Amino acid sequence: MVRLLLKNVRLSRDGFELNIPELEVKEGEFFTLLGPSGCGKTTTLRIIAGFEKAEGRVYFDDEDVTGRPPYERNIGIVFQDYALFPHMNVFENVAFGLRMRKIPGEETQKRVKEVLSLVGLEGFENRYPEQLSGGQQQRVALARALVIRPRLLLLDEPLSNLDAKIRERLRGVIKRIQRELGITTVYVTHDQEEAMAISDRIAVMRNGRIIQVGEPLELYYHPRDEFVATFLGIGNLLELKAVNGKACVGELCFETELDGNVKVFFRPESVVVGGGATAEVIDYELLPGRMRLFLRVGNARITAERFINELPFDPINVPKKVGIKVENYVILSP
Amino acid sequence: MLQRRFWILILIPALAFLTVFFYYPLALVLKEGLSASALLSVLSNSYYRHVITFTILQALGSTLLTLAIGLPGAYLFANYEFPGKRFLRALLTVPFVMPSIMVALGFILLFGKQGFITTLLGRDLGILYSWKAILLAHTFYNFPVVVRMVSSLWERINPHYEEAAMSLGAKGFTLFRRVTLPMLSPAIFASAMLTFVFSFLSFSIPLILGGYKYSTIEVAIFTSIITMLDFRTGAALAVIQMALSFTFMYIYLKSLEKYAKAEEQRVFRKPKKLALREMLSLKGLTIALYSLIVFIFILAPLLAVVYDSLTWNGNFTLEFYRRLFDSSYNPIFGSDSLHAILWSFTFGFTTVLLATLIALAMAYSSLRWDLPGKTFMDVLVTLPLGSSAIIIGLGYIKAFHKPPLLLLGSPYLIIAAHTVIAYPFALRAISSSLKKVKASLREAAMSLGATDFKAFLKVELPLAFGGVLVGAVFSFAMSIAELGATYMIYQPQYTTITIAIYRYLGSRQFGSASAMAVILMIVSLVGFLLIERTGEEVW
Numbered sequence: 001m002v003r004l005l006l007k008n009v010r011l012s013r014d015g016f017e018l019n020i021p022e023l024e025v026k027e028g029e030f031f032t033l034l035g036p037s038g039c040g041k042t043t044t045l046r047i048i049a050g051f052e053k054a055e056g057r058v059y060f061d062d063e064d065v066t067g068r069p070p071y072e073r074n075i076g077i078v079f080q081d082y083a084l085f086p087h088m089n090v091f092e093n094v095a096f097g098l099r100m101r102k103i104p105g106e107e108t109q110k111r112v113k114e115v116l117s118l119v120g121l122e123g124f125e126n127r128y129p130e131q132l133s134g135g136q137q138q139r140v141a142l143a144r145a146l147v148i149r150p151r152l153l154l155l156d157e158p159l160s161n162l163d164a165k166i167r168e169r170l171r172g173v174i175k176r177i178q179r180e181l182g183i184t185t186v187y188v189t190h191d192q193e194e195a196m197a198i199s200d201r202i203a204v205m206r207n208g209r210i211i212q213v214g215e216p217l218e219l220y221y222h223p224r225d226e227f228v229a230t231f232l233g234i235g236n237l238l239e240l241k242a243v244n245g246k247a248c249v250g251e252l253c254f255e256t257e258l259d260g261n262v263k264v265f266f267r268p269e270s271v272v273v274g275g276g277a278t279a280e281v282i283d284y285e286l287l288p289g290r291m292r293l294f295l296r297v298g299n300a301r302i303t304a305e306r307f308i309n310e311l312p313f314d315p316i317n318v319p320k321k322v323g324i325k326v327e328n329y330v331i332l333s334p
Numbered sequence: 335m336l337q338r339r340f341w342i343l344i345l346i347p348a349l350a351f352l353t354v355f356f357y358y359p360l361a362l363v364l365k366e367g368l369s370a371s372a373l374l375s376v377l378s379n380s381y382y383r384h385v386i387t388f389t390i391l392q393a394l395g396s397t398l399l400t401l402a403i404g405l406p407g408a409y410l411f412a413n414y415e416f417p418g419k420r421f422l423r424a425l426l427t428v429p430f431v432m433p434s435i436m437v438a439l440g441f442i443l444l445f446g447k448q449g450f451i452t453t454l455l456g457r458d459l460g461i462l463y464s465w466k467a468i469l470l471a472h473t474f475y476n477f478p479v480v481v482r483m484v485s486s487l488w489e490r491i492n493p494h495y496e497e498a499a500m501s502l503g504a505k506g507f508t509l510f511r512r513v514t515l516p517m518l519s520p521a522i523f524a525s526a527m528l529t530f531v532f533s534f535l536s537f538s539i540p541l542i543l544g545g546y547k548y549s550t551i552e553v554a555i556f557t558s559i560i561t562m563l564d565f566r567t568g569a570a571l572a573v574i575q576m577a578l579s580f581t582f583m584y585i586y587l588k589s590l591e592k593y594a595k596a597e598e599q600r601v602f603r604k605p606k607k608l609a610l611r612e613m614l615s616l617k618g619l620t621i622a623l624y625s626l627i628v629f630i631f632i633l634a635p636l637l638a639v640v641y642d643s644l645t646w647n648g649n650f651t652l653e654f655y656r657r658l659f660d661s662s663y664n665p666i667f668g669s670d671s672l673h674a675i676l677w678s679f680t681f682g683f684t685t686v687l688l689a690t691l692i693a694l695a696m697a698y699s700s701l702r703w704d705l706p707g708k709t710f711m712d713v714l715v716t717l718p719l720g721s722s723a724i725i726i727g728l729g730y731i732k733a734f735h736k737p738p739l740l741l742l743g744s745p746y747l748i749i750a751a752h753t754v755i756a757y758p759f760a761l762r763a764i765s766s767s768l769k770k771v772k773a774s775l776r777e778a779a780m781s782l783g784a785t786d787f788k789a790f791l792k793v794e795l796p797l798a799f800g801g802v803l804v805g806a807v808f809s810f811a812m813s814i815a816e817l818g819a820t821y822m823i824y825q826p827q828y829t830t831i832t833i834a835i836y837r838y839l840g841s842r843q844f845g846s847a848s849a850m851a852v853i854l855m856i857v858s859l860v861g862f863l864l865i866e867r868t869g870e871e872v873w
Contacts (some may be wrong), residue, residue, distance in 0.1 A: 051497055070500040077501040083494035087516040096512075097502030141498075148502060 002060045002151040002184050003027045009047060009056035018043055018054070018208040025186060025201075030178050032187040034195040035205035036231070041188045044205070045154050048186060049077055060151055071100075073152075076145030080157040082137045084129040090116070090140050091125035097148035115147040118177060135166040142174065146181070153178070153185040159194065171198050192232050196220065204228045221267065222330050229265045229332065236271075236302050237332075238264045247331075250298030251277035252324065256331045266329035268292065271304035274312035276325035284318055291315055295324065340787055345699050348692040355750040356718055359729025364576075366732070367569030376570040382554065386574065389534060389550040392465055396472035396533035397526050403473055403631075404480025404525070406624060411481060412488030415605040416621050417613065424866065425632055426478035431807075431858040431865070432636070433815030435832050436851040437474060438542040440635025441467055443642050443844065450638055467543040472536060474631065476529040480522075483593065487521035488514075490599040517596075524593040527586035535579055535722045537818045538832075542839060551575040555724045556818055565732065572725045580720040636855060643848035654849035667837040668826030671846075675853060677745070678814050678831040682857075685752040685813035686806045692753070693760035693805055697768050698790075702776075719758045726751055727822030734823075743825040751819045756812035760805035767801020768794070800868035807861040814857060 004025040011018040018040040025031040033041035046052040050070040057066045065073055084093050091112055098108045116122055119139040129137055138158060145153060158174070159167045175198050178185050189195050195202050196216040203213045204227075212224040223229035226237065240247035240254070242262045247254045254264045279295040279302065286292075291311060293304045304324065308315050313322070366372065376382045407426075411419070429437075444451045445462040452458050461467050491514065499513045540550040549557070551571055558568040612618050643654050661672045696715050718726075730751060734741040741747040771794050779789035795802070817832040824833065831850050838847035 049497075049501060051500075069505065070497065071503045071505045073501075074503075075501050077498065079494045079498065081492065081494060083492060083498040085495060085499075085513060085516075096499065096504070100499075100503035100508070144498075144502070154501075 001027050001182055004031075004048065004152060004184060004186065005057075005059040006044075006048070007057040007059070009044070009054050009058070011043065011047065011052065011054035016040070016208060018047075020044065020056075020210055023203065023210060023213075025184060028182045028184055030175070030185045030187065030198060030200045032189060032195045032199040032202045033205055034189060034192060034202050034231075036190055039205040040208040041190075041205050042156055045156055045186060045188050048152070049073065049075055049154055074148070074150055075152045075154055076148060076150035077154040078138075078141045078145050078156065078158045080160055082129075082141040082158075084137055084140055084144070086129055089126050089128050090121070090132075093129070093140060094144045094147050096144065101148065111147055112143075115143045118146070118180075119143045119173065134162050135170060138162065138170060139173070142177070146177070146183075150183070153183050155185065155187045157189055158187075160189070160191070167194070174198065196232070204231060221270070221328055223265065223332070225332055226263065226265070229330075233267070234303070235265055235267045238300050238302075240264055248298075249300040250279075252279075252297045252300075252326070253277075254326070254329055254331070258331060263332040264329055265332050266326050268303045268305035270326055270328040271295075271302065271306075272325045272327055273304060273306055273310070273322050275323045277323065279322055279324045281318060281320055281322060286315070293318075293322070295322070297324070341695060341699055344691065344695040348695045351688075351692065351750075352714075352718075352754070356721075356726070356754045357714075359726065359733040360717075360721060362732045363569045363572050363725060363729045366566060367571070367573035369570075372566050372570040373573065376567055376574065382567075382571065385549050385551055385554045385571075388465075388548065389552075389575075390578075392468050392472075392540070392548070392550065393530050393533035395465070396469045396476070397529045399469050400473045400476040400480055400529045401522070401526060403627075404477035405484060405522070407477070407481040407628065408484035408488060408521075410621055410624060411485035411605075412603060413605055414608055414617070414621060416608040416618070417610055418625060422625055422628060425628065426481055427862060427866070428632055428636075429475050429478055431811050431862045433811070433832065433851075433854045433858060434471070434475070434536070434538040435542065435815065435817055435835050436639060436854050436858075437471055437635050438539055439835065439839065439844075439847055439851050440638045441471055441543055442839070443638040443848070444634060450634075450641075462543065463545045463548070465544070465548050468536075468540050468548060471539045471543060472529070472533040474635070476525075476532055479528055480525040483525040484518060484521040487518055487593070487596055489601045489603045489605075490597065491517050492599075492602045520589065520593040520596045524586070524589040527582065527589050531579065531582050531586050534582060535575075537722070537724060541818075542836075552722055552724050552818070555728060556822070559728060559731065559822060565728070568728050569732075572728055576721060576725065579722070583720040639848045639851050639855065642844055643852045646845060654845045657846060658849050658853070666841050666843065667829045667834050669829040669834075671834065671850070673827070674829045674831055674834045674850075677828050681745070681748055681752055681820075681830065682810045682813045684749045685756050686809045688749065688753040689757040689760045689809040690764075690802065690806050692757050693764050694802065696761055697765040701765060701768055702773070715758075715761065718754055723751075723755050723816060723819040724822070726754055727819035730819070730823050742823055743828075745828050747823055748820055748828060751823065752813040752816055753809075755816060755819065756809040759808040759812060763805035763808055764798065764801045767798040767804075771797045803868050804865055807864050811858060811861050814854065 006020050006023040008022070009018065009020040016038070033044055035041050043052060047054045048058060050065070050068055050073050057064055059065065060073070085096065088096065094112045094115060095108050098111060103111070112125070113122070116124065119142055121136060121139055121143065124132070124136065124140070129140070132140065141158070155174070159170055162170065171194060187198065199216055201213060201215055202219055203210045204219065205211065206227055212219060212228050219228060220232050223232065229235055229237065238249060240249055240262055242256045242258050242260060245255060245257065247256050247262050247264060256262055273293065277297060279297045281293060282296055283294040284291055290305055290307050295302045295304060302324070313319055411423070442462060443449055445459060445467060446452065447458060461470065495513055495517065496509060499509055504512060535552060536550070537552045537556070540548060541553045541556065544550070544553070551574065555568045555571045555575070558564045558571065608618055608621065613622055644650060644652070646653060658671050658675065661670045664670055667674070700711065700715070730747060731742065733739060734747060775793050775797070776789045779793045780786065784792060815832060817836060820830055821833055821836070831854055835847045835850045838844070838850065
């Protein structure tokens with residue numbers, strides 16, 4: 001287990017520029033780099049692994065590993081395409097790292113067996129990668145990375161080549177194993193739902209920069225800017241004018257310390273229906289157990305989402321006008 | 335199905351042609367050679383035992399030398415982008431189209447007693463008329479194949495494999511041996527097998543560069559007929575050679591299948607760019623050195639031939655070229671040079687026509703229809719690949735020396751021989767490009783109202799045209815470079831360029847031989863440019 005620290009990491013190439021003044025991943029933490037393609041998240045992972053040379057320093061605990069080649073860093077890495085060696089069977093694939101470390105045969109046998117049972121693939125030792133399903137290949141790749149007892153586990157979009165059902169199940173497997181082993185993990189994905197479900201903390205990246213780091217719910221409800229806000233899911237973004245500590249639209253007001261133009265952001269489920277400001281119901285749709293309401297307040301359009309049993313009216317008979325309050329909102333930095 | 339009838343109309347004559355001009359003569363050779371007494375008398379002869387051993391050993395040696403020179407090139411091509419790479423790549427296609435007699439002549443001019451390299455170094459390296467020259471010439475032909483096949487697969491190895499191995503602790507040579515090498519092995523094995531088969535069946539090179547002492551089976555069959563008129567020994571040697579070459583060919587085709595499957599991957603690797611100034615680094619200098627060696631290796635024999643054709647005792651002269659267009663009788667080969675050139679072209683063009691047509695019919699029918707007994711037909715059709723030019727010549731002597739098939743000495747028989755020798759190569763070029771044309775395109779054309787035949791003519795043929803052109807160029811190149819079979823069945827008035835060169839070499843008239851060879855070289859270069867223009871992968 002190790003604490004990972006990046007300091008002043010910079011890399012520029014073909015017009016792309018990565019710039020990370022500081023990034024810390026705590027001991028035993030499940031940390032996710034989240035962002036759209038081309039944002040630099042995979043490059044960051046490759047710098048941590050030692051595949052890419054960049055300016056700045058990389059520390060594992062207090063040890064500066066910056067100049068170290070990947071084979072001296074003692075890391076486990078899982079690629080998006082798994083990169084299982086096609087000419088080796090499952091056993092040989094998993095045992096590869098132990099062979100490189102000249103671990104005696106008996107112990108190799110034992111450790112491969114242990115790790116295969118950890119990922120639920122006992123008895124698959126003699127299969128070749130091409131004989132396995134995508135999900136099984138993914139678990140072999142995970143076993144191969146874990147068997148060497150790495151200081152750090154790096155996962156580069158490990159689930160994105162799988163279909164939705166298996167993806168959800170495997171993400172549970174990865175999370176469980178990470179908890180069991182307590183291994184510090186850096187996970188790269190562009191899927192915000194996956195990131196929210198699996199991470200202790202998330203760093204949202206864009207154009208080679210880290211925009212915000214925080215726990216999933218913190219990022220979700222308190223995004224720092226519009227990009228983070230919209231990347232993590234749908235929401236309401238209102239552009240209002242603040243006067244005397246208040247920014248209002250129709251009867252709906254938000255408190256702020258800023259003056260002038262402000263952007264107010266809140267999630268649909270932060271809108272409480274019943275009492276407060278008057279809103280006109282333009283349309284609505286029923287979702288499983290929930291209702292989504294499309295509202296108009298003043299000249300603003302607002303989407304609200306509530307559980308049916310929280311509604312102050314009969315869902316079969318939706319009124320023309322409702323009262324709303326916003327419980328949880330942020331004023332985005334301009 | 336009108337079109338089906340059309341193709342059957344072409345397919346039946348094609349099969350009939352192969353039956354008369356390949357299977358029948360081959361059967362006669364087998365009948366004569368497959369007798370216990372004939373085989374025993376060859377195998378109990380220590381000279382022939384030596385010939386058989388030497389044939390295998392020289393093929394093995396050629397393969398190893400070819401790999402030694404080709405593999406570093408494959409590494410550089412797959413991993414680096416450097417100035418002059420495109421030129422080098424084009425240069426590597428050159429040996430492929432060069433007639434072997436011309437290359438043999440080039441080697442004589444380089445390594446002979448008065449050769450350029452001998453003079454340059456001030457001493458005879460003892461390469462000529464030994465196994466060394468044979469190995470070197472076979473390497474000249476085959477190392478580009480190794481570079482092409484191995485680098486093509488290397489580019490397709492996902493760097494993630496090596497990175498995963500690195501993260502697990504592998505590095506340096508261990509990383510290469512445990513991860514990269516096993517993934518390259520289909521390409522290394524297939525290109526090695528191809529080199530082996532080529533060297534095993536090569537004729538002109540051991541004939542001219544090896545001499546009596548370093549004779550291969552192919553050469554021994556030839557001499558048994560030409561100098562000893564001993565058909566029985568020739569046939570027995572042919573049977574032994576065929577048994578071996580079919581085995582090797584089978585292994586090669588199997589390894590090629592594996593290679594083709596591995597090559598279906600997309601290209602993963604971006605070669606690292608080396609700028610001009612980086613050429614001064616160790617890597618850059620290595621690349622420059624390798625390029626220089628390739629440059630010299632490929633161009634030296636060609637330039638030696640060109641230089642020799644233009645000089646007499648060290649002075650510039652066009653005399654040898656003037657003699658080319660001389661229509662007076664030349665006692666060295668019993669015809670005149672002008673006619674030799676004309677006959678070579680005549681044979682070349684008729685071979686192109688016949689071989690392309692046969693290959694097209696075969697390729698199309700085997701790809702598009704599920705004919706009964708298809709596998710059997712595939713075997714029959716590829717059989718000529720495992721035999722050899724000399725065996726065909728041998729069969730023709732037996733099959734066509736008396737009525738009703740008294741064709742020996744006629745130019746038509748030479749055309750038939752060239753067609754049988756060339757068509758498997760045309761077939762490969764055409765099928766590989768026809769395979770890439772999806773069947774759905776033809777169906778789309780037919781759904782829009784095109785007849786079967788129209789769909790072929792307007793959609794499939796234009797899309798496969800590159801392959802057809804390559805097949806045609808191959809056929810022409812094979813025909814114009816052919817020496818052994820032609821020599822066994824020709825009459826002096828039908829002397830070709832290659833026979834003229836061979837005769838000139840026998841009487842040590844190198845200048846005239848070189849001038850003739852320059853014509854071959856020009857024709858080959860035109861073919862090379864045509865192939866380059868199609869953009870088809872040829873080797």
